[in-house]
Amino acid sequence: MTSKDSIVALSSGRLPAGIAVIRISGPRTRFVVETIAGTVKDRFTTLRKFKATDGSIIDRGLVLFFPGPGSFTGEDVAEFQVHGSRAVAAKMLETITGFEGVRHAEPGEFTRRAFLNGKLDLVETEALADLVNAETEAQRRFALRNAEGAQSALYSSWRRRLIHARAMIEAEIDFADEEDVPGSVSDAVWSDVAAMIGEIDLHTEGFKAAEIIRDGFEVVILGAPNAGKSSLFNALAQREAAIVTDEPGTTRDLLEVIMDISGLKVRIVDTAGLREAAGKVESIGIERARAKAGAADLVLLLEDMADPASAGDVPSGAPLLKIGTKSDIASAGAGNGYDLVISSKVGTGLERLLSEIGARAAAAVGNAGDILPSRLRHVELLHETTDFLRAAMSGQSQELRAEELRLAADRLGRIIGAVDVEDLLDVIFSQFCIGK
Numbered sequence: 093m094t095s096k097d098s099i100v101a102l103s104s105g106r107l108p109a110g111i112a113v114i115r116i117s118g119p120r121t122r123f124v125v126e127t128i129a130g131t132v133k134d135r136f137t138t139l140r141k142f143k144a145t146d147g148s149i150i151d152r153g154l155v156l157f158f159p160g161p162g163s164f165t166g167e168d169v170a171e172f173q174v175h176g177s178r179a180v181a182a183k184m185l186e187t188i189t190g191f192e193g194v195r196h197a198e199p200g201e202f203t204r205r206a207f208l209n210g211k212l213d214l215v216e217t218e219a220l221a222d223l224v225n226a227e228t229e230a231q232r233r234f235a236l237r238n239a240e241g242a243q244s245a246l247y248s249s250w251r252r253r254l255i256h257a258r259a260m261i262e263a264e265i266d267f268a269d270e271e272d273v274p275g276s277v278s279d280a281v282w283s284d285v286a287a288m289i290g291e292i293d294l295h296t297e298g299f300k301a302a303e304i305i306r307d308g309f310e311v312v313i314l315g316a317p318n319a320g321k322s323s324l325f326n327a328l329a330q331r332e333a334a335i336v337t338d339e340p341g342t343t344r345d346l347l348e349v350i351m352d353i354s355g356l357k358v359r360i361v362d363t364a365g366l367r368e369a370a371g372k373v374e375s376i377g378i379e380r381a382r383a384k385a386g387a388a389d390l391v392l393l394l395e396d397m398a399d400p401a402s403a404g405d406v407p408s409g410a411p412l413l414k415i416g417t418k419s420d421i422a423s424a425g426a427g428n429g430y431d432l433v434i435s436s437k438v439g440t441g442l443e444r445l446l447s448e449i450g451a452r453a454a455a456a457v458g459n460a461g462d463i464l465p466s467r468l469r470h471v472e473l474l475h476e477t478t479d480f481l482r483a484a485m486s487g488q489s490q491e492l493r494a495e496e497l498r499l500a501a502d503r504l505g506r507i508i509g510a511v512d513v514e515d516l517l518d519v520i521f522s523q524f525c526i527g528k
């Protein structure tokens with residue numbers, strides 16, 4: 093598929109910058125390059141002067157031409173690397189959009205063309221978006237793996253197995269009396285389907301890990317008023333992100349800082365001190381603190397070792413680290429019964445706390461090489477897939493069971509955006525010598 097319009101955009105970041113990259117895709121690309129920069133060799137970097145419509149020089153830079161279909165979008169694509177000033181970029185864009193049939197690209201339009209031209213499937217498109225937005229090392233690794241097709245390959249392999257399974261069942265229905273069809277394939281088929289249900293369920297459970305990679309591992313600091321929560325929060329953030337005073341009830345609302353711990357995104361949340369007798373605003377803050385802790389990946393329960401006070405009921409469910417604070421003024425032996433002892437004032441124990449948080453976050457996201465579903469969309473379609481597979485396992489007639497297999501494979505096809513029926517026939521005829 094080739095679009096009629098050619099599209100152009102500034103593909104690099106905010107200006108001014110050292111270099112700006114201007115990208116064009118579509119049928120007019122070659123003409124634009126030849127007019128602005130002269131003839132260039134395909135896929136080679138060439139240093140040229142770039143000419144405006146009136147023949148004056150806009151800038152000198154590098155030009156690269158990628159002929160379709162072996163380009164990112166599948167169309168003819170070119171990139172101009174120019175000096176990254178606003179004026180140079182503006183003049184280049186003005187000159188290029190001045191050509192007939194060339195316009196500014198819509199957001200995501202290069203990638204949309206790549207998808208429409210079959211250069212990327214849906215999951216790879218989503219992963220590419222994640223890669224562009226990656227902030228942490230874990231996000232980068234995860235997005236890159238999927239942009240390179242790891243997740244798509246997994247879904248494609250399950251889908252192929254289902255198409256094969258269905259082909260076997262259909263063959264048994266249609267050609268049960270023919271010699272070339274193995275007699276009792278269905279036992280093997282259904283045991284493979286059962287195995288696949290287990291594999292898909294296991295994979296789907298990995299969504300929690302993917303969410304932590306994307307949204308961050310959430311650590312909620314909880315404790316009685318004046319336990320030293322905001323002091324710890326500031327020490328971790330390495331700035332005065334929260335107000336600290338000696339007045340109990342200083343913090344009333346939730347505060348959040350985002351950290352990168354060993355390449356993982358971690359969200360640290362400061363909360364209002366837990367106590368019974370509190371004013372209106374503080375009571376709401378305390379409610380929010382409890383709710384936040386209930387959904388946290390890790391709760392740090394702080395207690396002032398110099399002046400211990402109960403934080404009352406702590407929401408159960410989330411893993412908890414009990415931390416004794418203010419070790420600089422606590423009496424010797426006060427640290428018994430705590431998982432960790434810290435002083436935010438002096439900095440004692442903070443490194444150990446950070447490495448403990450990092451280890452727990454790393455454990456929550458599993459192995460670096462795990463293939464995980466990266467979108468709720470995937471999870472929903474995977475659930476539908478296993479629903480159909482379970483229905484197929486317990487179906488009455490072979491025809492209905494084959495139909496459930498078709499629907500299951502269709503859901504996997506929807507995840508990657510490649511649903512077609514032709515491959516079913518291909519499998520039937522490639523596996524057996526029917527009607528030879």
Ligand SMILES: Nc1nc2c(ncn2[C@@H]2O[C@H](COP(=O)(O)OP(=O)(O)OP(=O)(O)O)[C@@H](O)[C@H]2O)c(=O)[nH]1
Binds near residue numbers: 318338341
């Ligand atoms: N000596 C010492 N004082 C500390 C330490 N951490 C906190 N404090 C003091 O304890 C008091 C309360 O600290 P905050 O960080 O505001 O305590 P909080 O738990 O956030 O209090 P609320 O927001 O009111 O619930 C302040 O006066 C701090 O300076 C510490 O490690 N050592």
Ligand SMILES: [K+]
Binds near residue numbers: 317318341
């Ligand atoms: K306080």
Ligand SMILES: [Mg+2]
Binds near residue numbers: 335365
């Ligand atoms: Mg506070």
